[in-house]
Amino acid sequence: MVPEPLLIIACGALAREIRAVIALNGWEHVTLTCLNAQLHNTPERIPAAVREAIRAMRPVYGRIFVAYADCGTGGRLDAVLAEEGAERIDGPHCYSFFSGVDAFARTAEDEITAFYLTDFLARQFEAMVIKPLGLDRHPELADMYFGNYEKLVYLAQTEDPALTEKARAAADRLGLTFERRLTGYGDLAPALFDAAAPALERTPEPVS
Structure with a gap:
C-alpha cells in the first residue's frame, strides 16, 4: 500500500x-x-x-x-x-527534544544557568546569536546578555570535530565554560x- x-x-x-x-x-x-x-x-x-x-x-x-x-x-x-x-x-524547544523531553526535564532545573547550542546553532552562531544581539558591533554588551549564564552546553547531533571547535569558540567568546553532549537526534x-x-x-x- x-x-x-x-x-x-x-x-x-x-x-x-x-x-x-x-x-x-x-x-x-x-x-x-x-x-x-x-x-x-x-x-x-x-x-x-x-x-x-x-x-x-x-x-x-x-x-x-x-x-x-x-x-x-x-x-x-x-x-x-x-x-x-x-x-x-x-x-x-529543540534543546528538549534533541536531549529527549523526559531527560531534559529532569536536568532543566539544575541547568538554569546553561546556554544551549545545537549543530545548527554552532554552524550559524554568528548569524543567529551574535548579529541579532548586536554583539558584532558592541561586544561589550555580552555581559549584559550572558552575565547570568555559567556554561555553554553543546548538544551535538553528530560526531563532528569541526563543529565541536566552533561551539567551544562560541563559549570562549561569551566567557562561558564549555560542555559537549552527544544527543544524536533525540x-x-x-x-x-x-x-x-x-x-x-x-x-x-x-x-x-
Whole structure:
C-alpha cells in the first residue's frame, strides 16, 4: 500500500536533520518545507507563519506534520495547530527534544544557568546569536546578555570535530565554560517516523 503523502512544515534550523531522516528511510511520500530559522529570534511570529504555511499547502496535502516545538510561543502555536488540524513535536524547544523531553526535564532545573547550542546553532552562531544581539558591533554588551549564564552546553547531533571547535569558540567568546553532549537526534527521529510511517519498522537515525 502506498502511504498517503505527508507534508512536514519545519523550522529551518532542523532542515539538515529532517532531510537525513527522510533520505535514510526512503520516504518518497514525504515533502519537507522549511520556514526561516530567524523566526527563532521573534517567536511571537511563529504561529502566524505556520498557519500561513498550512493553509497554503492544505489543498495539496491532507496530512501535515509541524516540526516545531513550542519554541517560545507560550502555547499560541498549539492553539493554531488545534484550529488547523495538525500536530507538532512534543517539547518546549529543540534543546528538549534533541536531549529527549523526559531527560531534559529532569536536568532543566539544575541547568538554569546553561546556554544551549545545537549543530545548527554552532554552524550559524554568528548569524543567529551574535548579529541579532548586536554583539558584532558592541561586544561589550555580552555581559549584559550572558552575565547570568555559567556554561555553554553543546548538544551535538553528530560526531563532528569541526563543529565541536566552533561551539567551544562560541563559549570562549561569551566567557562561558564549555560542555559537549552527544544527543544524536533525540526524540526528533521517532516523532518523524510516527508521522510518516507509523506502521513500518523503524530505521536507525543517521550518524556522521
